[in-house]
Amino acid sequence: MxxxxxxxxxxxxxxxxxxxLVSEAAAVLGVSDDTIRRDLCALQKQGCLRKTHGGAVSIDLGGMPRTTRSSLLPVxxxxxxxxxxxxxxxxxTLxxxxxxxxxxxxxxxAVPATVITNSLDIASRIEGRPALRLILAGGEWDSRQRLFSGAAARSVLGQYxxxxxxxxxxxxxxHGAVTAxxxxxADMKRSMINAASEAWLLTDHLKFGHVEPHHVADLAQFCRVYSDRSRPGPAMEQARPEFIVTS
Incomplete structure (x- = not known):
């Protein structure tokens, strides 16, 4: 590995x-304790965790830069x-x-579609694909979160x-609150929901059971949720969206 x-x-x-714990992680991954300690030191320098005596504890997931969060659960x-x-x-039109x-x-x-996005990463990956019409909702650039936002970006969304x-x-x-x-x-997400006929949520299980400061929507506002695990709690068993579990 x-x-x-x-x-x-x-x-x-x-x-x-x-x-x-270092010892448990070493046993699971089949490496030495020293290897795990070096990995934890490197991850702490990246702001991904906080080392403790004998192990590490997580930090706020929402506080991680998007580039760090993107390395989690790639499969x-x-x-x-x-x-x-x-x-x-x-x-x-998406x-x-x-x-x-x-x-x-x-x-x-893989199908012809119009893609309207505030993500420069998405735009750069799909530009040049003839089946996709690309519209970039540009505005103020946030290099930490890798997105455009603000009044100018919301104005572009408002035209579609x-x-x-x-x-x-x-x-x-x-309890079914989607937050940012x-x-x-959060403003950009709400603008997209309000200007679309329906909304889908794509989320891995690491986001379940957490709350961030800014409300986006209730889960009931989504028609579908695509995730690697089922609903995050018993209080959501009767929630509206269809859950599509992929693994």
Whole structure:
């Protein structure tokens, strides 16, 4: 296993449980305790975790830079994106939110469609594909979150109507609140939902059970949720969206 793959596994383990021990992680990954300690030091320098005596504890997922969060659960995100892309009808107009899972969906999109996005990463990956008409909702650039936002970006969204708004999530509470860590990101997500006929949510299980400061929508406002796990809590068993579990 490469160092990058090992560190991704450590981050996924840590985010899933909240804490880990060096000895347990070494046993699971089949490496020495010293190797795990070096990995934890490197991840702490990147702002991904906080080391403790004998292990590490997670930090706020929503507080991570988007580039750091995007390294978590790459296989699961790819499967989620592929499942959502396969359900898009030909000729649809889509709002695509910024994020690693929506990026995976854009990369897997195989039917003709119009894609309206505030993500430079998504735009750069799909530009030049003749079956896709691309519209970039430009505005103020946020290099940390890798997205455009603000009044200018919302103005662009306001000129269009989409068949489907496809969003990622910073957090999904056990009571069904979808929230974001940044106010401008939440504003863009709400604008996409309000200007679309329906909304889909793409989220991995690491976002379940968390709450960020800025409300985006209630889960009941989404028609579908694509995830690698089922509903995040018993209080959501009767929630409206159809859950499509990909792994």
């Amino acid at each position: 490469s160092r990058l793959s090992r560190q991704q596994r450590l981050l996924a383990m840590l985010t899933d449980t909240g804490e880990l 699961q995100k790819k499967r989620i994106g592929e499942a959502a892309a396969a359900a898009v009808p030909a000729g649809a 709002f695509l939110d910024a994020g690693s899972t929506t990026l995976a969906m854009a990369e897997a999109l 109507r989409a068949d489907i708004a496809i969003l990622g999530a910073c957090a999904v509470s056990t 860590g940044e106010e401008r990101d």
